[in-house]
Amino acid sequence: MAITLMEQEQKRLLKKFHTLLGKAGLGADEKEAILAGYGVESSKELTAYELLEACNQLDKMSNPKAAEMDKWRKRVIASIFSYFGALGLQSDMNRVKGTAARAARAETFNDIPLEQLRTLYSAFSKKAKTVEHVDIVTEDIINELKLLN
Numbered sequence: 001m002a003i004t005l006m007e008q009e010q011k012r013l014l015k016k017f018h019t020l021l022g023k024a025g026l027g028a029d030e031k032e033a034i035l036a037g038y039g040v041e042s043s044k045e046l047t048a049y050e051l052l053e054a055c056n057q058l059d060k061m062s063n064p065k066a067a068e069m070d071k072w073r074k075r076v077i078a079s080i081f082s083y084f085g086a087l088g089l090q091s092d093m094n095r096v097k098g099t100a101a102r103a104a105r106a107e108t109f110n111d112i113p114l115e116q117l118r119t120l121y122s123a124f125s126k127k128a129k130t131v132e133h134v135d136i137v138t139e140d141i142i143n144e145l146k147l148l149n
């Protein structure tokens with residue numbers, strides 16, 4: 001009997017789920033509460049997607065610093081996309097991450113420390129707002145000049 005790729009993934013996630021339960025210090029009662037949230041009594045009844053979701057939540061619980069870093073990385077990405085959008089430039093994830101890494105003088109995007117992520121977020125958010133404000137002012141001046149002609 002051949003095991004499908006999905007079954008292998010579900011098995012891997014099931015193992016990870018139980019490992020993370022232990023790592024987070026959760027006992028049988030907490031496990032039952034988590035499973036009840038999915039409407040099942042056994043972790044084997046969870047789908048691969050549900051296991052992945054549960055593992056992500058448990059990972060955040062057991063490693064709050066990683067969750068905080070992830071949150072700030074997403075904010076930096078959004079602020080740089082916003083900045084490029086304000087400039088009218090097309091961008092993709094590689095360009096955005098590369099821009100952040102260069103701005104932070106880091107080897108890779110994931111090497112940027114938390115404080116620098118916060119600084120980058122603030123800087124690119126301000127730059128995007130400034131560009132948008134300049135566009136509005138410029139448009140107003142152009143409209144005034146059109147009225148004079």
